[in-house]
Every structure is written in C-alpha cells, then in structure tokens.
Amino acid sequence: MELVKKILRGDEGSAARLISMIEEGLDEGYKAVSLLFPHTGKARIIGVTGAPGAGKSTIVDKLAVSYGRQGGKVGIIAVDPTSAKGSGAFLGDRVRMRNAEKVEGIFIRSMAHRGFPGGIAKATLGAAYVLDGLGKEVILVESVGAGQTEIQISMICDSVITVFTSDYGDEIQLMKAGLIEIGDIVVINKADRPGAIEAAKDIEFSLMSSKDQPWQIPVIAMEARKGKGVEDLMAVLELHHKHIKNDAQGNSKKREKMKHLVLALFKEDLWSSTLKKIQGKTAFEEVLQKAQNGTIDPYKAVQMVMDLALTKK
Amino acid sequence: MENKKTVKVLIAKPGLDGHDRGAKVVAQALKEAGMEVVYSGLHRTIDQIVNIAVQEDVDVIGLSIMTGAHIPITQKLFQKIKQKGIVDKMVFVGGVIPSKDVPTLKELGVAGVFPGGTPLAETIQFLQSISKKG
Numbered sequence A: 001m002e003l004v005k006k007i008l009r010g011d012e013g014s015a016a017r018l019i020s021m022i023e024e025g026l027d028e029g030y031k032a033v034s035l036l037f038p039h040t041g042k043a044r045i046i047g048v049t050g051a052p053g054a055g056k057s058t059i060v061d062k063l064a065v066s067y068g069r070q071g072g073k074v075g076i077i078a079v080d081p082t083s084a085k086g087s088g089a090f091l092g093d094r095v096r097m098r099n100a101e102k103v104e105g106i107f108i109r110s111m112a113h114r115g116f117p118g119g120i121a122k123a124t125l126g127a128a129y130v131l132d133g134l135g136k137e138v139i140l141v142e143s144v145g146a147g148q149t150e151i152q153i154s155m156i157c158d159s160v161i162t163v164f165t166s167d168y169g170d171e172i173q174l175m176k177a178g179l180i181e182i183g184d185i186v187v188i189n190k191a192d193r194p195g196a197i198e199a200a201k202d203i204e205f206s207l208m209s210s211k212d213q214p215w216q217i218p219v220i221a222m223e224a225r226k227g228k229g230v231e232d233l234m235a236v237l238e239l240h241h242k243h244i245k246n247d248a249q250g251n252s253k254k255r256e257k258m259k260h261l262v263l264a265l266f267k268e269d270l271w272s273s274t275l276k277k278i279q280g281k282t283a284f285e286e287v288l289q290k291a292q293n294g295t296i297d298p299y300k301a302v303q304m305v306m307d308l309a310l311t312k313k
Numbered sequence B: 001m002e003n004k005k006t007v008k009v010l011i012a013k014p015g016l017d018g019h020d021r022g023a024k025v026v027a028q029a030l031k032e033a034g035m036e037v038v039y040s041g042l043h044r045t046i047d048q049i050v051n052i053a054v055q056e057d058v059d060v061i062g063l064s065i066m067t068g069a070h071i072p073i074t075q076k077l078f079q080k081i082k083q084k085g086i087v088d089k090m091v092f093v094g095g096v097i098p099s100k101d102v103p104t105l106k107e108l109g110v111a112g113v114f115p116g117g118t119p120l121a122e123t124i125q126f127l128q129s130i131s132k133k134g
Helices: A002-008 A012-023 A027-039 A056-069 A124-133 A152-156 A171-175 A196-206 A230-246 A250-278 A282-293 A298-310 B021-032 B046-056 B070-084 B099-108 B120-133
Strands: A044-050 A074-080 A089-091 A107-112 A138-142 A159-164 A185-188 A219-221 B008-012 B036-039 B060-065 B090-095 B112-115
Touching (some): A002 A012, A002 A027, A002 A124, A027 A124, A044 A056, A056 A138, A056 A159, A056 A230, A074 A089, A089 A107, A089 B021, A107 A124, A107 B046, A124 A138, A152 A250, A159 A230, A185 A230, A196 A219, A219 A230, A230 A250, A282 A298, B008 B021, B008 B046, B021 B036, B021 B060, B021 B120, B046 B060, B046 B070, B060 B070, B070 B090, B070 B099, B090 B120, B099 B112, B112 B120
Parallel strands (some): A044 A138, A044 A159, A074 A107, A074 A138, A089 B036, A185 A219, B008 B036, B008 B060, B060 B090, B090 B112
C-alpha cells in the first residue's frame, strides 16, 4: 500500500492520516497497520500516567528534549479525555509541550480517548506503530490522567512512569489497588511543595512489598517545570531499559501483556459491534424503556439485552 | 466501527496578541458540539500552526486574531498550506475583524469569518455543515 511506503520513507502527512484512519476504525487503516507491523518493534515506548494536573505533559516535554539532545528521534502521543457528555474533546497537551516542539524531527499527536477504558485510546498502540514505522526511536505516551484505573497504558509501554504530587491523598489511598501498581518508576513532582517529602516516604513504604522483586520501583523527586530531577529520571529510565533486556521473566511478561491487550481490544469491538446490531430494534428499545420506567431493575434489563444480542437475527 | 467521522479542529493563536479568552470559549463550544479540538496556545508562528495541522491531521484550522494583522497572517497561512500540500484543510477566522475586511479574507480562501460577538451556535452550525460536505 502506497500510504505505508510513504510512512516508511518518513512522510509525516501520511503518518498523520493513517493515525486518523485507525482512530476512525476504518478497515483500510487496519490493513495498513498489518502491512506496517513487520517493520515495527524498534522503538522504545515510555508511558507517563498520573492524576490531572500532576505534571505529566511537562515531564513528557522535558523527556522529549533530553532524548532529542542525545540525538534520539522522538514521537509523542498525548491522550486526553473525550467528554462524558458527548463525542467532543479539548486536546490541550501541546500547550505544555512547546520545548518538545523544537526538537529536531519530533512528531506530536494529540488524541481523544473516545471512551476506551484504561487511560489510553483504542488507537494509541496503532499510533505508536505508525510513529515506529516513521522512524521514531523513543515514543512517549501521555495517558488521560483519570487516576486509579489506567492499567491499559502499561500494556502498550515498555516503561511506565507514574506521576504523583504531595496532594494525592494519604497512605490509605496508596494501599488501594491503583496507580502505584501500574508504574515501573514513581515520580513525586512539585517536590518543593509542603508535604512532598512525607508523600515520598508514604509511597516508598507502600512499595516495600516490591522489595524482593527483580525490579524495585524507584521514587524520584522532581520539579519538572524547573527541569529539576530530569537527569535522575533519565538515568532511572536507562536502568529500567537494561533491566527489561536482561529480565529472565521479560518474555513471559510481554506475552502476558499482549494477551491482555488483545482481550481488551476484543471487548471493545464486541461491545460496539453488538450494540450496532441491536440498536434501534423494537425489542431492545422496549427493554430500555422498562428499565427507564422502573418496571424492571437494570440487572434484569441487561439479562434481557444479552438474550437479544446473543440470539441470531 | 464508528458510524461517522469526528470533526477535528485546530484553534490557533498566531502572532503577538495575548488574548485567548475568545479562542478558549470557541474551543469549549466546539467541544460541547461533539468536535475534537486541539488548542495551540499563544504566540504561534504560521510555520508552527501548519506543522501542528499536519501532525494532528485536523479537518479545520481556526485562527483567532486580535492584532489587526488578520490579512497578512491569513495570506501567509495559505502560502504555507499550499507549500505543505494540505489544501484540503478548511480555514476560518475569528477575533477582531472589521466587516470591510471580510471579502478580502474570503478571496484569500477563508471559508468563514466570525468576528467577536458572533453567536457560538452560528460558528458551530457552519463547521458542521462544511465538514459534512467534505
């Protein structure tokens, strides 16, 4: 396919187009991904996740500049949330990536998550393949930043940085299943703020259980906006990169991630194609109305919808 | 899988003026109308704006200009658009635009001009109808 050839030759416009096609879920787009796929796997994918306002975009900006200085070709995929009330989105991450924009050959793409669970969009991995095919060596993925359930980002990334600030809550929040389980590296950003040292201690304590693991999650203090701690973060990323290469369980972890990812994508497609099949049908609308009227409970409604969806025609 | 193409819009602030309240209000309204809006931030050069439009693969570029330099800025934008080969992008302009300049902007290739005070619904409707055609 012409589009794929152009991307492999480094044509930005074609890469941008293909990413849109994947976002729209076009068959042509997926065909192109299949053709591109054998040429991928060279890039290193680094994810940055954490709460809104924690400083993810700023950290991505600084990392892009650092990798650019080392001569690396950098791509960024910045995912922002689609409005819960509709299909619209405000994609504002570029505003904080002005330094990254100056990096030679950088490609930055904003992306709305379009309802996909787990902190990324369904098209994010596809976009990473495109940037890999375009010749980018380091791809930085910034997650939506919705908080505790951004598990999907770790499925598509080689290394994940979780960004906290001192106001994440308390020890109890950390003990809940969530963000801290996703990352390979923890950053306490805005470390000059009161409470940051205590936060770092709490987080280190809650990471005690990973002490006997082959990779001990490091905690890095940063003031990202001033550029403080960027070198430390770069050094730790390098260590993690080496760790993955030498990790005896590395391959089985990778296989496990891929399985998880295929299942997540399958779930998404199954849901949207099933909904398409039954939407607008009288029987389906009737069930919805019964639930809306309060004559049946929502669990019952789902049972009835499942029956409708699974019966042929 | 998705039934219809989502409209993606770049709202850009070229040049020196530091007033982005209007641009943000429009961006918010377009978002609420179901569009995906990339916001450029302040003080952008035309080169940067066109670069962003390419990488983001937007359907529409909206310029918000309050400096009075809307004609030369728009001229330069269309030059760059031709150079980069992205002539399929639709362009609209908002901000402080005297009505006498509207015909000139349209001649340059601007699809719609929405000076400050234009009802948001008008801008939204315009973008929706234009993008359906494309």
